[in-house]
Amino acid sequence: MPSFTLDRRALFGTAAALLAAPRLAAAQDAWPNRPVRYINPYAAGGPTDTLSRQLCQKMSEMSGQQFVVENRTGSGGLVGNQMIAQSAPDGYTLGLGGIASHAISPTLYAHMPFDAQKDFTLVTGMWRLPNLLVVNNDIPARTVPELIAFLKAHPGQYAYASAGAGTTLHISGAMFCTMAGVEMTHVPYRGSAAAYPDIIAGRVHMIFDNIPGALAQAKENRVRPLGVTSSDRSPVVPDAPSIAETLPGYDMASWTCLCGPAGLPPAMVQRMSALSRRALETEELKRQYLDQGATAWWTTPEQIADFRASEERRLAPLIRASGARVE
Template structure:
């Protein structure tokens, strides 16, 4: 009897010493996934493609919560202030995790101190599209027209610091053309103005631009990847006319700082499984996104590498917050 009591005490002491998360059934309630941009843009479409599969695997619902504005700062700061329990996550990308640091006068969060990078999920290229009123059909024709009409062309983006913005700034710097930047809070607003002639061109993610070109609402001139994209073989790479030009976007799932390691490990594993599912693969392909899973460590290294790269491009291009 004495030895049995001693065994019970030992087990209870062992249980008390283990972290609570070792016993918590994570997740056991809905997960909120903040998308720091408006509905209808590429981040929103891609996360809505991933969320159902991930929710099915985790056994809970995942609620998409769009929080646009401030170059992804508004939504990201809401994440930073949330509890580090794995029930509030967000989409983090090249803007919130890299370009903001060099483009904004100040960023109210530190990527490495205030966030937990869980898993990268995707890579995207952009497509240069123009309004039908612009009398050009190729990148060389666009360059020639822009040089003859300096400042006449206005290009839209889904916000300062996005690849839709910096990609054209890099294009301007490499070709010597002068075009006016018009930032929007949402890609859908920019698209509406492009179709209506309020702006003349955009270089935005393929999930937004490709359907427009296919429907005849805009004219596709080139893609920002180093080579032509398999999904759009008839659209030249901009690099065919502007050697060395390449712009790619990327993004994944992040959380606030100090999420327990076992939850991060679980989420990373489930995200990678979800990305490998036929349903998500097919949906990402239709949206023009390349699946690009990573470990948390690889995601952090990507953020560090891209922060340094885009700092040089911002300086080289002279890009400014409008």
């Protein structure tokens, strides 16, 4: 008969794992049982901050645990998303990913602090939000075709602002220049709000801003709205045509996703998905989002992962053609 020698450490390790397994499963099933940190990689007071806080408030009410928003800005959202990617996969650090950090930046940046595909667990979509092109009031154009004709007559003499390299504001402008065949200078700011004094004064001439900020300025007659960046018109600004009506195929609607670090337990992800669905499908949150120009957007984890990959593929050739690149 063969003899076997059991390693005591291995035996105790196996026993400990078996004892811990039910506790781990119970912890996943009980999520959340303490406050959850939600990292917003953009500035406080902007549209993503308002929309994030509205969602976190609703999830707090429904779960009985606080979802605490922390603003960690820098590098067009990369700083905050790096923090999410490097956090412990315990379900208590989540945050905002989206088109800028997870679909544009992999092509735009020569060096990334994370892998958008491998370093995250994507839970759900959160909202979609088109941008609105507004121009300085001294620009004579009152329609997108007139603006294109004006810029072609003055190549390289005008500039558009953005909330930073790699944001949808930046790529909206770069895509516009490429598809319209015009030349403009890109001027990045630390958030779109910081750009408006220069736009109003005429030092910079336009911005493709998220609808809430742009519309607020337009209602005060500080700037003139010309068109939305989504493929269809927005119900929030129904009189503004889509830029795609002039440039077929133009489409740059911002989207966001709720994400955590790679390795989140599947059972916990399903609980996150269920909670976010309950919050995003309430009439109250839908109305709050529409007031900000956004559409609530729930997806399954599988759907948002597939969508992210398809957006990166769609945008990569457009970004390369625009010449936009951050070394």
